[in-house]
Amino acid sequence: MESHQHRGNLRELYLGNNNFDGQLEFLSFNRIWTQLEFLDFSSNFLTGPIPFNVSGMQNLQILFLSSNHLNETIPSWIFSLPSLWQLELSDNHFSGNIQEFKSKTLSRVSLKQNQLQGPIPKSLLNQRDLYYLLFSHNNLSGQIASTICNLKTLRVLDLGSNNLEGTIPLCLGEMSELWVLDLSSNNLSGTINTTFSIGNQLIVIKFDGNKLEGKVPQSLINCMGLEVLDLDLSSNGFSGDLPVSLFEYFEAMKIISESSGTREYVADISSFYYTNSFIVTTKGLDLELPQVLTTEIIIDLSRNRFEGHIPSIIGDLIGLRTLNLSHNHLEGIIPASLHQLSVIESLDLSSNKISGEIPQQLASLTSLEVLNLSHNYLVGCIPKGKQFDTFENSSYQGNDGLRGLPLSKDCGGDEGVPQVTTQVGLDEGEEVDSAIISWQAVLMGYGCGLVIGLSIIYIMLSTQYPAWFSRMDVELEHKILTRMKKQKKRH
Secondary structure, three states: OHHHHHHOOOOEEEOOOOOOEEOOHHHHOHHHHOOOOEEEOOOOEEEEOOOOOOOOOOOOOEEEOOOOEEEEEOOHHHHOOOOOOEEEOOOOEEEEEOOOOOOOOOOEEEOOOOEEEEOOOHHHHHOOOOOEEEOOOOEEOOEOOHHHHHOOOOOEEEOOOOOOEOOOOHHHHHOOOOOEEEOOOOOOEEEOOOOOOOOOOOOEEEOOOOEEEEOOOHHHHHOOOOOEEEOOOOOOEEEEEOOHHHHOOOHHHHOOOOOOOOOOEOOOOOOOOOOOOEEEEEOOEEEEEOOOEOOOEEEEOOOOEEEOEOOHHHHHOOOEEEEEOOOOOOEOOOOHHHHHOOOOOEEEOOOOOOEEEOOHHHHHOOOOOEEEOOOOEEEEEOOOOHHHHOOOHHHOOOOOEEEOOOOOOOOEOHHHOEOOOOOOOOOOOOOOOOOOOOHHHHHHHHHOHHHHHHHHHHHHHHHHHHHHHHHHHHHHHHHHHHHHHHHHHHO
């Protein structure tokens, strides 16, 4: 009896980050925990449900059970705790609805990475001191009520990867303390009419993977501390011209970041508060990146309905490593200013309405690993030399007016200057600059042209085309698997 009395004075129990397994039946010993305020069993190997018959923890303020293998529903006694301050149950297998909270003192609630369903509890929207609300990677449904903006102290709102519907509340841009606004991968629709107020503290805005449309709000200019803006993957439909005025303010992108000994990550908010990840279409693949180095500067506005020209000002963003504007309705020419992007590794302008020639200056981009200009209206000669000698047919297909290697339409001699081919002399109307053509070239053209031409065609058919088909097959398989996983998550 005396030992129970002594144990009843226990206020804090820290047993996180160990190798404990088994279940939590011992929480049912109600007399032991009457004074307990802090219980931490996170990052262990606990299994089974949280016991339902717990009544001796009315003083509990902090409960950490994250990163275990706990399952079934979250018992009602947890939601009934009168003085609950922090609740961390993320990364488990909990199911069922999130009940209404009795506590009015909640500061942090993290239930992310479970199988919870139902709406966001209304009681959470009346908290006076709630700083962190993390519900991502569940099956929550319903709408995001505008009363969420009553949470004046909120710093992280992470509702990504659920089944939330409706529109984005207009008032979210007025939440002056907010660092992270992540509503990605839901079923949100409509336009982004949110006005982001001057002086906001937003570091991360993620709306990707929804059904949004309309124009990108100009008030994003007011987000002076923004490090991550992710609007624009395949499930959205933004329209209008590319947001040129925003590019002018991307000051951090106008510097080539040198990789120092210290690895710094974009939006490196402590993982205790928010784990940032990105799905980026780069180098021909849809990749989910758990972290992105500050040196890895990316603009991905692909798969929308943007119109107009590619602005020359993008050439000022010399720190860019990836630029993806593919699958839009962009017109005009490729600005020659893109040759200033000296560290760019992936440039994807495919599936637009871009015309004119490929600027010869782009041959200076020695860091370029992946180039995709396919399915546009490009004409003229493909630049030669350096990285351009490494790109294959898939970079240019669907541009009937393009000539030069690696395409079968010959473009002539060095430096992309059109020269005589085996057809010279057959087409009387074709004008040829005689100063360019040497007699050796003429002899080779007539004497060896047929043999060389047939040899090149044979080599391309026997090597490059199968390789191209093989690579496309691998990429297609990867994309199908990625989309199947996304669909599985959503359903």
